[in-house]
Amino acid sequence: MAKDSDFLVQMNDIYIEGRSDETWMPIINGVDLTLRRGEVLGLIGESGAGKSTLGLAAMGFCRDGVRISGGEVYFDGIDLLAAGASAKRNLLGKRIAYVAQSAAASFNPAHRLIDQHTEAPIRHGVMSRAESEKDGMELYQRLRLPNPDEIGFRYPHQVSGGQLQRAMTAMAMSCRPDLIIFDEPTTALDVTTQIEVLASIRDIVAQFNTAAIYITHDLAVVAQMADRIKVLLKGDEVEEADTRTMLTDPKEDYTKSLWAVRAFQRPQKPAVLSGATPVISVKNVTAAYGPVPVLNDVSFDIHEGRTVAVVGESGSGKSTAARCITGLLPPKQGSIEFEGQALPSDYRRRNRMQLRQAQMIYQMADTALNPRKTIGEIIGRPVQFYMGLTGAAKRKRVEELLDEIELPAHQYIDRLPSELSGGQKQRIGIARALAAEPKFIICDEVTSALDQLVAEGILRLLARLQDDLKLSYMFITHDLATVRSIADEVVVMKDGRVVEQGPKSEMFQPPHHAYTDLLLSSVPEMDPDWLTKLLAERGIENIGDAAVTKMS
Amino acid sequence: MHPVLRITLQRLALGVLTLVIVSFVIFAAVNLLPGDFAQAILGQGATPEAVEAIRNDIGLNDPFWIRYFDWLGALVSGDLGVSYSQMMFATGMGGEDIQLIPITEQIAPRFYNTMFLAGLTAIIAVPISLAVGVLAALYRGSAFDRIANITTLSSISSPEFFLAYVLTLFLAVQWQILPSLASVTPEMPLFERIYTALLPALTLTLVVTAHMMRMTRAAIINLLASPYIEMARLKGISPIQVIVKHALPNALAPIINVVALNLAYLVTGVVVVEVVFAYPGIGNLFVDAVRSRDIPVVQICCLIFASAYVLLNLTADILSILSNPRLRHPK
Numbered sequence: 001m002a003k004d005s006d007f008l009v010q011m012n013d014i015y016i017e018g019r020s021d022e023t024w025m026p027i028i029n030g031v032d033l034t035l036r037r038g039e040v041l042g043l044i045g046e047s048g049a050g051k052s053t054l055g056l057a058a059m060g061f062c063r064d065g066v067r068i069s070g071g072e073v074y075f076d077g078i079d080l081l082a083a084g085a086s087a088k089r090n091l092l093g094k095r096i097a098y099v100a101q102s103a104a105a106s107f108n109p110a111h112r113l114i115d116q117h118t119e120a121p122i123r124h125g126v127m128s129r130a131e132s133e134k135d136g137m138e139l140y141q142r143l144r145l146p147n148p149d150e151i152g153f154r155y156p157h158q159v160s161g162g163q164l165q166r167a168m169t170a171m172a173m174s175c176r177p178d179l180i181i182f183d184e185p186t187t188a189l190d191v192t193t194q195i196e197v198l199a200s201i202r203d204i205v206a207q208f209n210t211a212a213i214y215i216t217h218d219l220a221v222v223a224q225m226a227d228r229i230k231v232l233l234k235g236d237e238v239e240e241a242d243t244r245t246m247l248t249d250p251k252e253d254y255t256k257s258l259w260a261v262r263a264f265q266r267p268q269k270p271a272v273l274s275g276a277t278p279v280i281s282v283k284n285v286t287a288a289y290g291p292v293p294v295l296n297d298v299s300f301d302i303h304e305g306r307t308v309a310v311v312g313e314s315g316s317g318k319s320t321a322a323r324c325i326t327g328l329l330p331p332k333q334g335s336i337e338f339e340g341q342a343l344p345s346d347y348r349r350r351n352r353m354q355l356r357q358a359q360m361i362y363q364m365a366d367t368a369l370n371p372r373k374t375i376g377e378i379i380g381r382p383v384q385f386y387m388g389l390t391g392a393a394k395r396k397r398v399e400e401l402l403d404e405i406e407l408p409a410h411q412y413i414d415r416l417p418s419e420l421s422g423g424q425k426q427r428i429g430i431a432r433a434l435a436a437e438p439k440f441i442i443c444d445e446v447t448s449a450l451d452q453l454v455a456e457g458i459l460r461l462l463a464r465l466q467d468d469l470k471l472s473y474m475f476i477t478h479d480l481a482t483v484r485s486i487a488d489e490v491v492v493m494k495d496g497r498v499v500e501q502g503p504k505s506e507m508f509q510p511p512h513h514a515y516t517d518l519l520l521s522s523v524p525e526m527d528p529d530w531l532t533k534l535l536a537e538r539g540i541e542n543i544g545d546a547a548v549t550k551m552s
Numbered sequence: 553m554h555p556v557l558r559i560t561l562q563r564l565a566l567g568v569l570t571l572v573i574v575s576f577v578i579f580a581a582v583n584l585l586p587g588d589f590a591q592a593i594l595g596q597g598a599t600p601e602a603v604e605a606i607r608n609d610i611g612l613n614d615p616f617w618i619r620y621f622d623w624l625g626a627l628v629s630g631d632l633g634v635s636y637s638q639m640m641f642a643t644g645m646g647g648e649d650i651q652l653i654p655i656t657e658q659i660a661p662r663f664y665n666t667m668f669l670a671g672l673t674a675i676i677a678v679p680i681s682l683a684v685g686v687l688a689a690l691y692r693g694s695a696f697d698r699i700a701n702i703t704t705l706s707s708i709s710s711p712e713f714f715l716a717y718v719l720t721l722f723l724a725v726q727w728q729i730l731p732s733l734a735s736v737t738p739e740m741p742l743f744e745r746i747y748t749a750l751l752p753a754l755t756l757t758l759v760v761t762a763h764m765m766r767m768t769r770a771a772i773i774n775l776l777a778s779p780y781i782e783m784a785r786l787k788g789i790s791p792i793q794v795i796v797k798h799a800l801p802n803a804l805a806p807i808i809n810v811v812a813l814n815l816a817y818l819v820t821g822v823v824v825v826e827v828v829f830a831y832p833g834i835g836n837l838f839v840d841a842v843r844s845r846d847i848p849v850v851q852i853c854c855l856i857f858a859s860a861y862v863l864l865n866l867t868a869d870i871l872s873i874l875s876n877p878r879l880r881h882p883k
Contacts, residue, residue: 061786064777086790093787105779110801110877120787155877 008076008178008211009035009058015070016053016062016235027053027066028235037178038209042226042243044216044258046451047422049232051215055181058213059096060088076178093120097172099201101184103164107156114152117171126175139170142207143200144540162193162545166200173204180205182214186221190313190478191522196544198224198524199535217451219258220524223247224531231255243528257453259526264456264485266463268505272303277340279304279440279472280325280358285334287324294320295331296496302440305466307473309487309504311480311519317496318476322442325474326358338440356386359433363445365425369417375402375428376413382435401431405461423454430461440472447482459486480523484508492516518547555879560870567866574858575627579620582847582854589636589845610636623851632656633848635841655852659834661738663856666826666833668736669749669756670818677757678764678811685768685807690795692773704762716755716828723751734829752829756822760814767810771803778802805872812868819860 016028028050035041035058043051057068060080073080075096080088092098097120100106108116118132127135133152140148143166156164165185172180185201186194202225205212214225222229222243229246231238231254239252250256278301287295295317302308310318323329325336327347335342338357344350362368369378379398383389389397399409405427417425426446433441443462447455463486465471477483483490483504490507492500492515500513512520522544524530534543541547590606591598607613614622626633632655684704688697707715724732730751740748772795775781784798785791823835830836834853841849873879 059786063782089788089790091788092785093789098783098786100779100783102779106783108780108784108798108802110798110875119784119789123787123789123793155881157878158881158883 006036007034007074008037008039009033009213010074011054011058011071013071014054014057014068014073016050016057017067017069018053019065019067024067024069026235028057030071031232031235031237033058033213033230035179035211035213037211039228040205040212040214040226042214042216042222042229043232044219044222044229045232045238046217046453048234050235051217051232052183054232055183055213055215056098058179059092059098059181061092090124093177094124094126094175095177096179096181097175097177099165099168099172099180099182099185102188103168103185104156104161104188106168107164109156112153112155113159113167113171117152117167117174120171121174124175132174136170136174139173139204140167142204143167143170144196144546145170160193160545162189162197165189165197169197169201169204173208173210176208177210179211179213182212182225184216187216187218191480191524192313192518192544192548194221194544195522195524195531195534196540196546198531199540199543201225202531218524219247220526220530223526223528224524231258247526247528264459266486268503269306269488271503272306276303278302278337279339280474281337281340282321282325283335283337285321285324285331285336287320287329287331289320289329294496295324297334298493298496298498299334300491300498300501302472302474304439304472305470306488307466307475307486308489308491309475309477309483310491310493311477311483312493313478315495316493318478318493319444320496321493322360322444322474322476325442326360327355352386356436357438358440358442359436359438360442360444361426361429361433361446363449365422365429365449366417368429369425369432371417374414374416375420378417378428379431379435382432386436397435401434404434404465405431407431421454422450423457426450426454426458427461430458430465434465434469438471440474442474442476444476445478446475448477448479455482462486480520492519514551515548518543518551555882556870556873559873559879563866563869567862570862571855571859572624574862575624575855576620578851578854578858579623582850583616585845585847589847591845623848627855632659632852635849636846637844655848658849659837659852659856662832662834662837665736665831666819666822666835668745669752669822669826669831669833670815672746672749672753673756673760673818674815676753677760677814680757681761681764681811682768682807684761685765686772686795686800688765688769689772689776689799690792692769697769700765704765707758708762712755712759712824713828715758716752716825719751719755719758723754732829734831736832749831752822752825752831755825755828756818760817763810763814764807768803768807771806772799775799775802801875804875808872808875809865809868812864816861816864819864820857 011031011033013030013032014028015026015030017024018027019025031054033041033054043055045051053063053066056062057073058075060073060075060083062068068081075091078091107113114133114136117136118129121127121132121135122129126132136152137148140151145151145163145166151159151163151167159167169185182201186197189197198221214222216222226243228240228242230240231252233254238254239246239250241251246255250259280302282298282300285295285298286293298317298321300308310321312318320329324331327336327343327345327350330345336345337343338354343354347355376395376398379401380394383394383397383401387397398413402409402412407424407427412420412424417428420428429446447458450458459482462473466473475482475487487504489503490501491498492507492513494515500507500516507516508520510517521534521538589610590603590612594602594606611619623633634652634654635658638652684700688700691697720732723730731748732751734749734752736745736748776799781794781798784794789798822833823839825831826833826835827839834856837849838853841853
């Protein structure tokens with residue numbers, strides 16, 4: 001294909017490889033990508049699909065251990081793969097900018113925001129320091145950051161995550177580039193924060209007519225942002241179409257399966273008998289880390305065979321409540337009851353039977369499993385510790401547990417965690433919790449690090465186990481779609497307090513508590529006009545963090 | 553109170569406590585040394601009566617705790633005491649009228665000389681190590697990186713006296729650029745002083761560079777995978793700027809700590825080098841004092857060495873706290 005001056009970015013038949021263990025493994029296998037001026041292209045796919053790698057390749061950049069092994073990349077007619085390092089550096093930051101996933105990690109902790117903002121304009125001779133500072137404050141204003149004249153003089157740790165993400169967008173705009181690569185800019189944010197960032201990004205990209213590649217795994221988000229969507233799977237392009245066509249009429253089976261994930265829903269269970277003793281009862285718990293109060297008079301019950309979803313933003317006290325239940329953080333006031341009996345507040349004073357009853361499954365299966373132990377040893381440890389089984393009996397029990405989580409025992413029992421995929425590791429986490437034969441399991445954001453399809457598999461497994469073993473779950477999450485699919489009851493937390501609780505059917509029906517309403521309304525929907533409508537309906541002042549601030 | 557100030561005061565108090573403990577350890581350890589001053593000074597002619605007389609004279613027969621607290625009390629009030637050899641000299645000359653020279657005056661010029669040598673070495677070694685470390689991180693894996701590593705590692709692996717003699721051989725004997733004896737005197741003008749002390753300073757530079765350079769390199773490379781470094785690269789910043797402006801400020805804490813440890817070594821570990829070059833520093837005095845069991849001098853030297861460690865580590869702690877913007881600018 002000849003290069004075409006209509007396109008700002010033209011990538012032809014790109015092959016990218018990554019090095020692992022001294023061999024080059026393919027990451028991208030012959031993908032084409034074109035982008036016109038002022039156009040926004042959404043790149044979606046699961047983790048490992050090569051979205052970020054392809055996005056960076058559009059800048060002519062490869063991370064260490066990655067190489068572009070074939071194809072062509074043209075930016076505005078410039079052959080980026082043939083261009084020298086210094087020629088590329090003259091484009092980066094000036095005409096092509098990047099917005100990273102975690103703004104908190106991508107801002108240098110040692111420098112103030114404004115100094116990082118002005119760095120590129122000064123380096124490229126676009127503006128003087130004074131001009132760029134003034135321009136930065138204007139951009140902060142446009143991106144609706146609070147105190148735009150002052151916020152730039154803070155260090156990154158003094159600014160919240162959502163604000164940092166907007167400051168990073170401002171930084172990308174500092175030289176008024178022709179192209180910005182957004183690499184999952186809202187994935188690390190709470191829903192209420194995400195919505196403001198999305199609105200800001202969309203607005204400013206339109207104002208300056210900047211072309212953008214928007215990388216995400218969240219379909220509903222990309223539906224709001226992109227003009228066209230390209231779906232990637234394991235380094236191959238699945239299909240590409242304009243946003244509306246893609247949403248209403250996906251051609252490929254894989255795309256359809258992505259669209260269908262949100263369909264999983266469990267039937268509503270009958271109401272709990274009045275007078276039934278809850279498995280776990282949290283009674284008026286107040287807790288603090290040192291002098292910092294975290295929980296304030298929190299009460300909720302979890303009944304046999306039910307799932308209670310605890311939702312709220314980061315910092316609302318969800319995980320702290322779990323730490324109180326497990327006894328890791330003894331509450332200052334209040335008590336935890338198990339089947340009507342108060343548990344000692346400190347886990348060190350609980351006996352083995354009491355410890356056994358409350359097990360945990362963690363968010364990051366990667367770090368929750370000892371990398372030096374085999375799967376058999378990881379699951380065998382609680383089997384031996386709680387159930388007292390050894391030798392052949394222990395091995396048999398571990399094999400049963402592996403069957404339970406749908407991983408064939410003979411294949412997995414001697415492997416190390418590093419030899420498993422993310423979803424399989426999370427299954428091992430589940431088996432380890434089951435090994436104690438508990439009545440109650442705390443699931444702390446167990447699906448948030450997983451791709452949608454894999455997450456759905458985990459949710460289905462948890463649902464089946466609950467039905468088979470009469471387990472009770474406390475399901476900590478910030479993802480309301482997960483709540484909708486798995487919960488029986490919902491507890492909404494904000495700033496260490498329970499603001500609303502009740503059966504799921506009631507929680508998703510109006511009338512809501514104002515905060516619940518805000519949470520629910522902040523979850524992006526597949527409708528490409530959702531954000532526009534919401535902004536028109538409520539006004540920018542009444543969504544996201546702005547609304548939260550008003551409330552408190 | 554500002555957190556930095558609070559942490560500084562805490563560390564300072566801890567430093568004082570450490571010194572008190574160290575003073576006890578030194579006193580107890582010196583007390584355990586075999587032989588005593590009386591025997592050492594009398595040599596062959598040590599009759600029990602004579603030994604006993606001298607021991608009584610200099611207070612060696614008092615109980616341990618009394619001697620310790622006497623010594624500590626005098627220290628706190630600024631009196632470092634008088635060396636045994638001075639006391640013997642005074643009694644030998646037969647009278648109270650002879651002016652005793654206190655340890656303070658004995659040590660002061662030596663202390664100044666040692667600090668001068670340490671300072672001179674630091675001025676040469678620290679910038680070189682940092683620069684070589686930064687360049688080695690920038691061109692990691694290149695020939696420059698390997699040569700820097702091999703050179704510094706082989707110099708740290710060789711004994712100091714060997715390095716000292718190699719340098720003397722080339723710089724003083726073969727090419728005759730520098731004097732082989734570093735006998736500085738108080739009257740020397742500054743430049744002559746530097747010139748005279750250059751050979752021991754270069755020897756020490758070779759000894760301390762490796763740690764500092766390798767820590768600089770490692771601390772920087774450790775950060776190169778950070779998202780903010782990638783961000784800087786994607787803003788079109790040149791590689792050397794990325795390292796100096798974006799990686800180095802975040803790598804300072806471990807570097808400062810290694811620098812401080814090495815500076816402390818310069819004050820305390822120079823004995824061998826001072827002896828080789830006949831440099832009139834504390835190390836030389838210390839060796840003489842140990843040989844003649846002159847306990848007050850040994851104790852004070854040990855205490856100076858300990859204080860150097862404590863002070864430099866304290867400074868390093870405070871500087872690495874200051875290099876952390878989270879502590880410098882709380883929310």
